[in-house]
Amino acid sequence: MIGFSRAYANGKVMLVTLLSSVCLLLPVASLAKDESTTPHWSFELKIGKFESALEDWDTYYDETPSLLKVGWSYKIFRPLEIGLSLGRMTTNGIGNLPIQGSIGGDVDFTLVPVNISLLYRFVFHENQLLVPYVGGGWTRVYYRQETGGGNKFEGSHDGHHIKSGIQILLDSFDKRSARNLQQKVGIKNTYLFLEAQSIEAKKSGIDLGGGSIFLGLLMEY
DSSP, X not given: OHHHHHHHHHHHHHHHHHHHHHHHHSOOOOOOOOXXXXXXXEEEEEEEEEEEOSTTHHHHBOSSOEEEEEEEEEEEETTEEEEEXXXXXXXXXXXXXXXXXXXXXXXXXXXEEEXXXXXXXXXXXXXXXXXXXXXXXXXXXXXXXXXTTSOEEEEEEEEEEEEEEEEEEGGGXXXXXXXXXXXXXXXXXXXXXXXXXXXXXXXXTEEOOEEEEEEEEEEEO
């Protein structure tokens, strides 16, 4: 857990530093006005490691379970997007139920974070190789605990999230495949991205949030 915490903190510092550096180096150019080439929607799929903010998490559950997320965004204008994302994290534990404050034997624990975000991408032209971004917004985290004895506890907490990252335009590395994707299925740009995200969702002293570092794929259409 300590190792991942350091990696997560270092990852956030790296992303912020990279974001600042790239913004200084990027050319300030006008965005393309051609509606036939400018995308309006995007879809993303990402997976990362989740470090829970629950106390004693590593005592009772897997230290860094995987969190899978999918998301859709609409571009209000080229750099600014509003988006919805859904995630799922499932892990196993034994002994204590941190949410309920009781002993529960074998435990299956599931988190489903739902985010509504505003995201700003520092994109200045359509063929830009590196695109830094920052964002944040409202979050609701749903949870479910099931014990080996058949007991089930469910609920949800409201909160907020922040995120930052950098996207790498894959079209630049294989222009022929990029043209085929655009002509056949309407995908105009494809990005690989690295993202750091933090969720805070507290209620009655219990925080269902946590930190994650994601690797993902984004397609604009």
